[in-house]
Amino acid sequence: MTSSQQDQLKRLIRLFFTQNEFGYTLFGNKPISFCFIPPGTAPVTYRGKVFPALKQGEKSYLGGAKLLTEYLNLCPRNHYCLKVFFDQHQPSFAVIINKCMLKKTISVNIDLFRCRYGKNLNFKLILNDLLKKETYYNYLFEDHLLLGVLLGYGRHNAELFQKRSKFEYQLSNCNLITMNTKEQKLKSMTAEFNQYLKPSSYKDFWTTLVNPVRFAVDLQSPQTKELLKHYDACHQLLTKIFKQADWLDIILQKISEDPT
Numbered sequence: 213m214t215s216s217q218q219d220q221l222k223r224l225i226r227l228f229f230t231q232n233e234f235g236y237t238l239f240g241n242k243p244i245s246f247c248f249i250p251p252g253t254a255p256v257t258y259r260g261k262v263f264p265a266l267k268q269g270e271k272s273y274l275g276g277a278k279l280l281t282e283y284l285n286l287c288p289r290n291h292y293c294l295k296v297f298f299d300q301h302q303p304s305f306a307v308i309i310n311k312c313m314l315k316k317t318i319s320v321n322i323d324l325f326r327c328r329y330g331k332n333l334n335f336k337l338i339l340n341d342l343l344k345k346e347t348y349y350n351y352l353f354e355d356h357l358l359l360g361v362l363l364g365y366g367r368h369n370a371e372l373f374q375k376r377s378k379f380e381y382q383l384s385n386c387n388l389i390t391m392n393t394k395e396q397k398l399k400s401m402t403a404e405f406n407q408y409l410k411p412s413s414y415k416d417f418w419t420t421l422v423n424p425v426r427f428a429v430d431l432q433s434p435q436t437k438e439l440l441k442h443y444d445a446c447h448q449l450l451t452k453i454f455k456q457a458d459w460l461d462i463i464l465q466k467i468s469e470d471p472t
Contacts, residue, residue, distance in 0.1 A: 217279055222396060222460055224249075224276030224303075229463060230422045232306045233363075238292060238466055239453075242364035242425070243317045244342060246307040249273050249296075263385035277303035294467055297345045305345050313364070314339065321367060324358050342344035365427045366435045373428050422450040 213220070228234040232247035250273065277296045282296060291312060297305040315335055318325050325333055328351070329341070341347050342362070347463025352359045396432050425443045429436045453459050 213279070215276065218460070220272075220275035221279045222276070222278060223458060224273050225463055227273065228306060228308070229450065232423070233425055233452040234294075234306075235422065235448050235453075236425055236443060237308045237310045237313075238463070239449055241313050241442055242310065243313040244307060244309045244362050244364075247303065248279070248305055249303045251302060251304070258423050273303050274301075275291065283464065284467070287464075292467055295337070295343050305348075307343065307345075307348075309339065309342060311339070314342075314362075317361060317364075319362050319444050324361060327357060328355075360427070363427070364425075364439070365430070366433070366439050368433050369427065369429045370448070372430060376428075387417060420447075420451070421454055447470060 227249065228247060233242065233245040236242040236245070237245040238267050277298070280294075281296055291310070293307075293309040295307055295312065297307075299305075318333075318335065318338060325338065328336060352362070356374040357367075357370045360373055361367050365373075365426070424447050429440070431437075453462055456462065
């Protein structure tokens with residue numbers, strides 16, 4: 213790998229693991245993480261008209277995405293699945309799955325997964341489904357409960373978030389006739405949920421080397437306290453890794469880790 217190729221790969225890996233939550237899935241107990249990849253285009257003005265032009269070199273994630281995809285196709289992936297999706301030949305979306313934690317999450321929340329996949333669900337079916345971008349856009353982004361559980365935010369927090377979202381949606385669709393009575397009730401219920409749901413972390417994204425896991429939580433919940441303790445320890449580990457000169461090798465080796 214040339215120096216230029218390594219720089220492109222590092223840029224993509226930093227996006228996944230320092231700006232998003234991939235590290236908490238790879239080195240922690242977070243079942244899945246995903247992120248949107250910024251488009252590799254920039255507006256260019258020519259004769260008074262604006263055209264989208266492809267970014268080149270270090271300004272694009274395309275080179276790093278191709279290199280990572282080639283590496284993933286060659287190396288064994290026994291514990292983890294990482295997949296980059298392309299739209300019109302440009303990387304647009306990526307997901308990483310911790311297989312062991314996904315199995316555990318399915319087992320503990322089997323009722324939720326049966327609602328989605330039926331009584332005859334199996335791990336391979338769910339894994340393959342979660343490796344399709346359409347699953348997220350067509351279903352999971354609308355199911356806050358199942359998505360929150362898969363993202364490792366805790367079922368209790370996901371249930372509260374789902375209920376609050378439902379009230380907020382109903383509130384936004386109140387018509388003029390029912391607004392005076394129904395709106396006040398929905399506002400009251402939404403405010404009640406806001407008393408419980410707080411940000412999981414107040415760390416400044418601009419001053420930390422690795423972004424913390426941030427989600428809406430009930431800080432009084434025992435499950436939340438356990439989750440935050442784990443994610444804080446994982447954040448310290450990731451920060452330590454990215455301070456090392458060989459952090460890229462550490463990440464790639466972990467992805468292709470042999471179960472023995």
